[in-house]
Amino acid sequence: MMNDALKVTRLHYIKREISFVVPIIIMALVVIVSILVALVMQRVGLNPDSTEWKEGFQNNGGAFWSFPGFFVYLGVQAIASTFPFGMALGTTRKAYAAGTALFFLLQAAYIAALGLVLFALERLTDGWFVSAYVFNVNMLGSGNVPILLWMIFTVAFFSLSIGGVFGALFVKAGTKGPMILAIALILAVAVLLVILAPQLGAIFRSLTFVRVGAGFLAIGVAAAVGQYLGLRSASVR
Template sequence: MKPLMNVTKMHLNKPQMMFSAPAQIVGTVMVVTALISLILQRADVFGGMGGYLGVMQQNNALVFALPGFLIYYGVQAIATTYPFALALGVTRRSYVWGTALANIILSAYVALLLLVLLGLELATDHWFANIYAMDVSVLGNGNPLVLVVTAFLLTFASVSIGGFFGGVWVRFGSKGPLLTALVLAIVVAGLLFLVVPFSQEIIAAITRPLLAAVGLAVTLLALLGTWIVMRRASVR
């Protein structure tokens, strides 16, 4: 347990990357959202407040903005700390699961950050200006539980996927992530080819619990894949 905790502390030793950067991304998204919202209201492009609210409640900016950084963070978290951890005598198993624990802490932090911002958004009647950043459909339309679960799973899945590709890079070198991404793209394309005829039925059957289960499954597969590829990984 102690080596695992040491790995977790190693990741927590980079607060600027781990905690400040996600907060800055969220803040930037909120500022841009506010500017766009004020411009749209001023221009009245949707023919009244009803049309405007209907559009802004579909704002997916945060869901699009965060994963890119989080996947990158997952890659660099593995690539930059793995050699140091092994030099200190940490086993590969402890390293992988210690990293997973650090990712859980990061996911909880992002979820808590968005929950606080949702509370402020609702308390100020959408920032006193009908600005919708947290109280949106993809985050649960103001439901705190849905927002927390969505933010946690989105963050955990993103950093775990990044960690998997970081592990592939450590194990196989620079061509590893490219070939892995190509294989995964072919698999996904094949699955889409098979399910396209049933797309309407599948879309109709999608629920939030189902999406959460899929997100959790992807996360667990990424963690398992990281463990498998790093079992024989050497220091680069």
């Protein structure tokens, strides 16, 4: 099974540009936009050494929010476009699901490594030479490298796995599959919020980076299992 799973992982990496180049472009664009914002702020007279400036950029969530949407898409297309080829290789559905999960893990690790490189460049240049902070921010641990890696890795894996579930349901049931799942998730979240409403304040106060990342990772693992369950009876088109 391991050899078959590795074949599936290699199959996903056929589209190297999407796997390796596009994430770099997305992160570079976030950096460029942040630099432009910093330059505009300086032009209107704001002081980069002020407390307001530092607090503002510490709340910059651009890097955190920039890649989940793309990785959900990548997770969808990874399964929707390769499942028939994976089956043509003679792999079992379990091996295909395992190989896809490994691809998602490797991609998440790659993105975390990219984030670390850009964080190091940001520190080296004191905010890209204009005091623009993108990776050294509150949502990524405020300079705590293990937290930075943990958050980027878990969010990327979560996003890929969620996309994978939607892709698996698309392969299994066409457009109706993802639509039903989306409706079910919205209803489940709404019901959960109603039930937990009195405790929401305490829950948010108890959250830590470790707990949030663990939540993302747990949901990602559950989604990976969901991918297999969806593909187990899907027809090869």
